[in-house]
Structure formats: C-alpha cells, structure tokens
Amino acid sequence: MTDTVDSAAERTDFIRNIVREDLASGKHSAIKTRFPPEPNGYLHLGHVRAIATDFGIAREFGGVCNLRFDDTNPAKEDPEYVQAIQDDVRWLGFDWHDLRHASDYFGVYYLAAEKLIRDGKAFVCDLSADEVRATRGNLKEPGTPSPYRERSVEENLDLFRRMRAGEFPDGARTLRAKIDMASPNINMRDPAIYRIKHVEHQNTGNAWPIYPMYDYAHALGDAIEGITHSLCTLEFEDHRPLYDWCVDNVCLHENPELLAPLLEKGLPNEAAKPRQIEFSRLNLDYTVMSKRKLMALVQEGLVDGWDDPRMPTLQGIRRRGYSPEALKLFISRLGLSKQNSLIDYTVLENTLREDLDSRAERRMAVIAPLKLVLTNLPEGHREVLRFANHPKDESRGAREIGFSRELWIEREDFAEVPPKGWKRLVPGGEVRLRGAGIVQCDEVIKNEAGEIIELRGTLDLQSRPGMEGANRKVKGTIHWVDAATAVPAEFRLYDRLFTVPNPDDESEGKTYRDYLNPESRQVVQGYVEAAAAVATPEDKFQFERIGYFVADRHDHQPDKPVFNRAVTLRDTWAQKA
Numbered sequence: 409m410t411d412t413v414d415s416a417a418e419r420t421d422f423i424r425n426i427v428r429e430d431l432a433s434g435k436h437s438a439i440k441t442r443f444p445p446e447p448n449g450y451l452h453l454g455h456v457r458a459i460a461t462d463f464g465i466a467r468e469f470g471g472v473c474n475l476r477f478d479d480t481n482p483a484k485e486d487p488e489y490v491q492a493i494q495d496d497v498r499w500l501g502f503d504w505h506d507l508r509h510a511s512d513y514f515g516v517y518y519l520a521a522e523k524l525i526r527d528g529k530a531f532v533c534d535l536s537a538d539e540v541r542a543t544r545g546n547l548k549e550p551g552t553p554s555p556y557r558e559r560s561v562e563e564n565l566d567l568f569r570r571m572r573a574g575e576f577p578d579g580a581r582t583l584r585a586k587i588d589m590a591s592p593n594i595n596m597r598d599p600a601i602y603r604i605k606h607v608e609h610q611n612t613g614n615a616w617p618i619y620p621m622y623d624y625a626h627a628l629g630d631a632i633e634g635i636t637h638s639l640c641t642l643e644f645e646d647h648r649p650l651y652d653w654c655v656d657n658v659c660l661h662e663n664p665e666l667l668a669p670l671l672e673k674g675l676p677n678e679a680a681k682p683r684q685i686e687f688s689r690l691n692l693d694y695t696v697m698s699k700r701k702l703m704a705l706v707q708e709g710l711v712d713g714w715d716d717p718r719m720p721t722l723q724g725i726r727r728r729g730y731s732p733e734a735l736k737l738f739i740s741r742l743g744l745s746k747q748n749s750l751i752d753y754t755v756l757e758n759t760l761r762e763d764l765d766s767r768a769e770r771r772m773a774v775i776a777p778l779k780l781v782l783t784n785l786p787e788g789h790r791e792v793l794r795f796a797n798h799p800k801d802e803s804r805g806a807r808e809i810g811f812s813r814e815l816w817i818e819r820e821d822f823a824e825v826p827p828k829g830w831k832r833l834v835p836g837g838e839v840r841l842r843g844a845g846i847v848q849c850d851e852v853i854k855n856e857a858g859e860i861i862e863l864r865g866t867l868d869l870q871s872r873p874g875m876e877g878a879n880r881k882v883k884g885t886i887h888w889v890d891a892a893t894a895v896p897a898e899f900r901l902y903d904r905l906f907t908v909p910n911p912d913d914e915s916e917g918k919t920y921r922d923y924l925n926p927e928s929r930q931v932v933q934g935y936v937e938a939a940a941a942v943a944t945p946e947d948k949f950q951f952e953r954i955g956y957f958v959a960d961r962h963d964h965q966p967d968k969p970v971f972n973r974a975v976t977l978r979d980t981w982a983q984k985a
C-alpha cells in the first residue's frame with residue numbers, strides 16, 4: 409500500500425492549509441480540535457471522516473483533540489452510546505486529550521445567558537413554538553419582531569431565573585438571542601438559545617429544567633475548551649454567523665467570571681476564540697447513514713442489531729472485517745473538500761480488498777462441500793503438506809495442511825454437463841488440486857434422488873509436488889480441504905444491504921425498507937483447514953478462490969468456527985448495475 413495515512417507533510421487540503429498558515433503566522437502556537445458526537449446512536453462510516461479529520465489533523469500538527477459529548481438533548485440520549493462511541497474512537501486508533509460533556513458546562517451556559525440578558529442581547533419570549541415559526545418570515549420576507557422583544561433587562565432576568573427555577577411548564581417560554589429579525593440568514597432572526605424541558609438528564613439528573621439549544625451550546629463549548637479550529641460538516645455553514653455571534657457576544661476569554669462553575673468542577677480555564685470551518689459530509693451509495701434510519705433498521709428487526717456486519721455503523725463494519733487502517737485509507741484517499749458528493753460503494757470495497765490482500769493470510773475453505781475420494785491412495789493414508797501463508801510475502805512463513813484419501817471440494821467446481829469454457833472438473837476430466845497434484849474424475853456417485861453425493865478419482869502420483877510430472881499442464885486448479893483434519897465451519901456470506909444506489913429515494917411512496925437486499929445474508933455450512941479454525945476472533949483471511957473472511961468477533965470458536973465474508977475477491981456489482 410503506498411498511501412501513508414498519518415503523513416501530514418504532503419497533504420494539502422484546504423483545512424490543513426489553514427492550520428499550517430495559522431501555525432506559521434503565529435496566530436496559534438498549538439492547535440486544538442474536538443469531535444462532538446451527540447450520544448443518540450452508534451457512530452457510522454460518515455463519522456469516520458469527522459473523526460479522521462478532527463483527531464487526525466490535531467495529531468499531524470502536534471496538537472490535541474477533545475472528545476465532547478453533545479448531550480444537550482436529554483430525551484434522546486443514552487449512556488450505552490456514550491460507551492460505544494469511546495470504544496469506536498479508540499478502535500480507529502485515536503485517543504482524546506480531554507473527555508468532556510456539553511453538560512459539564514451547563515453552569516457556564518447559564519451565566520453566559522444572564523450576561524447576554526444584562527447586555528440587552530437576549531430576551532425571554534412567551535410565544536409558542538408555532539407562533540415563533542409563523543413570525544420568522546422566509547427567504548423573501550423579513551420576520552416580525554416578538555412582542556416580548558423589548559422587555560426590560562430586569563423583567564428578562566426575573567423571568568429567566570424563574571425558568572431556571574422550574575416555575576413554568578415545557579414550551580411556555582424561551583430565551584431568545586436579540587439579533588436581527590430582518591437578517592437574510594434565518595438562523596439570525598432572534599434564535600432560541602434556551603428552552604424549558606422538565607426531563608431528567610443522564611449526567612445532571614433533575615438539576616436543570618431548562619436546556620441550551622445546540623448552536624449556542626456548541627459555540628460556547630468550543631470557546632470554553634479553547635478549541636482553535638472547530639471542524640464540522642457543511643450543513644453548519646449557515647449557522648456560522650450565529651456561532652460567531654455567540655462566541656463574540658459572550659466573549660468567555662475576556663470574562664473569566666463566567667467560568668466560575670468550571671473551576672468549581674476542577675476544570676481549567678482554557679477559554680479562547682474558536683473558528684468554525686466546514687467540510688462536506690461523506691455520502692455513500694447503496695447505504696443509509698442517518699442515525700434515525702439505522703435505528704429503525706435495528707428496532708424493526710430488519711438487521712441483527714447495531715453490529716450486524718451489513719450495517720454501516722463502526723460496530724458493524726468492524727465485524728464485517730474492515731480494519732481501522734482500511735477505513736482511514738479510504739477516508740484519506742477521498743480527501744477533504746467543500747463539495748458534497750456521493751461516493752461509489754465500490755471504492756470502499758476496493759480499499760478493503762487492497763487492505764486485505766496485503767494483510768490477510770491465505771487459507772483454504774470449502775463453503776459448499778462435495779466429497780472427493782482418491783481411490784488410489786490407501787485407506788488411512790495421511791500426509792502433511794506445507795503451504796505459504798502469503799504469496800507476496802515470504803516473511804509470513806508457511807503452515808501445514810493435512811492431506812488424505814478423502815477431500816472436500818466445492819460443488820461448484822464439478823459439472824456433469826459443463827458449460828462452454830469450463831476449466832474445472834468433469835466426469836473423466838482432470839484438474840489440479842491446489843498444491844497436491846492432478847486428479848482425474850472416474851466415477852460420480854448419486855443418491856436415490858439423483859443428487860451427486862460423492863466423486864471418486866485417481867491422483868496422478870507423478871504430478872505431485874517435487875515429482876517430474878509436477879508441471880504437467882491441466883486447464884484448471886481448484887482448492888480443497890482434507891476431510892480427515894478439516895473443521896466444520898459456518899460461513900456467513902454477507903453482501904450489500906440494499907439493492908439500489910439510492911435507498912433514501914422516497915419517490916413512488918417507497919422507503920429504504922423496500923430496497924433491502926434479500927440476499928444480503930446467507931448462512932452456509934462447510935469446512936476450513938485446521939490452521940483457519942484456530943484463528944482468534946477478528947483474524948482475517950483470504951479463503952482462496954472464495955473471498956476475504958473474518959473470524960466473527962462474537963461467535964467464532966476454534967472448535968466451532970464462524971467466518972463472516974468481508975468482501976468477494978472481485979466486484980460482482982459492476983455487471984449487475
């Protein structure tokens with residue numbers, strides 16, 4: 409593999425260029441970023457771009473990156489996700505400087521809101537959510553100022569404190585920033601910065617009946633932590649003026665008294681002015697990536713959980729056989745830009761093939777077994793053959809494979825009536841058994857139903873490795889496993905979860921549920937050579953001629969092997985499309 413993921417020197421996307429300039433000009437002596445997931449679901453492939461950007465850029469430029477849980481929306485958040493997100497970030501090979509929660513800052517957010525009120529920059533509004541919506545205006549028309557906009561500072565402070573004391577029911581009032589109801593940017597039309605919500609929070613319990621809104625909390629969270637470059641996706645571009653408004657009007661770094669609640673928690677004062685920079689989201693075809701849809705797939709039982717190997721969640725993709733290196737290589741190859749685009753799923757799969765081609769040792773497995781008896785070997789005949797673990801890397805060494813009178817081969821490698829161009833076994837024909845010699849098929853044994861249950865053949869002893877006829881030409885080579893020493897195994901043959909490039913397409917009343925691929929999971933029973941059975945969970949192999957597989961993280965055991973197909977050896981979707 410030629411790309412090295414962590415080499416900053418040559419990488420020149422627009423964000424790295426900004427960071428480089430800021431360090432060169434002395435604007436910052438060190439950089440600090442953050443990754444701010446909302447703990448309301450599992451991380452997915454899209455998040456890998458954000459993680460690789462936030463953590464990756466910090467690492468490349470000698471800075472640090474915080475992990476901050478954006479837990480301002482208590483009703484939807486769950487500690488299960490908080491743990492899973494940490495595991496996923498670590499699995500990708502990153503570690504955070506500080507682990508924080510937006511809820512660590514509730515005290516600061518509150519004092520900052522009182523400051524805005526005192527400065528005449530925020531007011532308590534009694535309009536309902538519907539009334540606010542109705543008076544916001546639209547792209548052509550300005551909004552109508554709230555009748556509560558000119559409340560006195562005293563009245564606003566009193567009402568806000570009573571909101572905080574829990575005196576009012578949910579939705580009765582909001583605290584709104586007083587900005588500009590005629591702004592061409594609708595986000596700037598007196599947006600709400602606090603709402604009343606009597607909901608228990610997983611970190612703060614029932615301490616707060618009011619919760620800050622995302623834009624306000626996010627901007628101040630960055631400022632509190634001294635984030636220099638706040639990197640996020642393009643949908644926040646229109647929110648940047650509000651982000652800057654919050655940062656500049658609260659101005660935490662010049663008002664240290666607002667940070668008192670932090671110091672009480674033993675957190676340091678690192679406040680500084682952050683800069684938000686947006687990049688495009690990662691969109692992939694043949695998949696859905698919104699947390700809401702992924703949640704529905706799990707809850708409706710359409711997949712086998714968050715870590716189903718067909719899911720684009722990190723838990724799923726890991727169980728599918730992707731390594732962190734493959735994912736980071738994929739992300740680094742796509743680069744960073746401000747252009748939204750839809751990435752071809754094949755690009756992801758090809759990166760996996762490339763990664764596994766170099767990473768995965770070779771083994772033999774038979775996923776649809778048919779017995780082949782070599783009648784010219786004596787009963788009880790046993791041999792041990794040596795096979796290289798990797799065709800392009802001798803340092804990987806070799807392994808031993810048993811060989812005896814009875815073998816398993818793939819049903820698909822035999823045809824009674826061969827189609828044109830067939831190179832594998834036929835009645836009376838010859839084929840090379842990979843690494844063992846040439847066999848001729850003498851007899852086809854069937855059961856009463858006429859199904860083929862066994863083949864009998866003769867091994868050409870002169871064609872065995874090291875013999876003078878070893879190089880004799882035959883048309884085809886097939887793989888096999890030794891019936892005496894192979895281990896029965898389960899193979900889970902996974903494929904794309906959706907049959908269409910855009911499962912988000914809801915035209916004609918359809919939903920992504922209508923595009924599920926019924927063949928995305930097939931379970932078959934076969935055999936693996938002993939050296940594959942002993943794998944530890946998550947070991948990856950190329951089963952020769954079959955595909956790349958990974959020993960299942962949860963279910964694989966050496967005496968009951970379970971392998972998941974990560975990807976086929978070649979793209980089978982190009983011709984389907």
Ligand code: ATP
Nearest residue numbers: 444445446454455457458640641689690697698699
């Ligand atoms: P979803 O829309 O799937 O619910 P989200 O954006 O709400 O995702 P968050 O937990 O808020 O998810 O995201 C944390 C960070 O990851 C944010 O900075 C967000 O911009 C980024 N992110 C989320 N999805 C993608 C994506 N597809 N590509 C790049 N970055 C993403």
Ligand code: MG
Nearest residue numbers: 445446448478
């Ligand atoms: Mg979100």
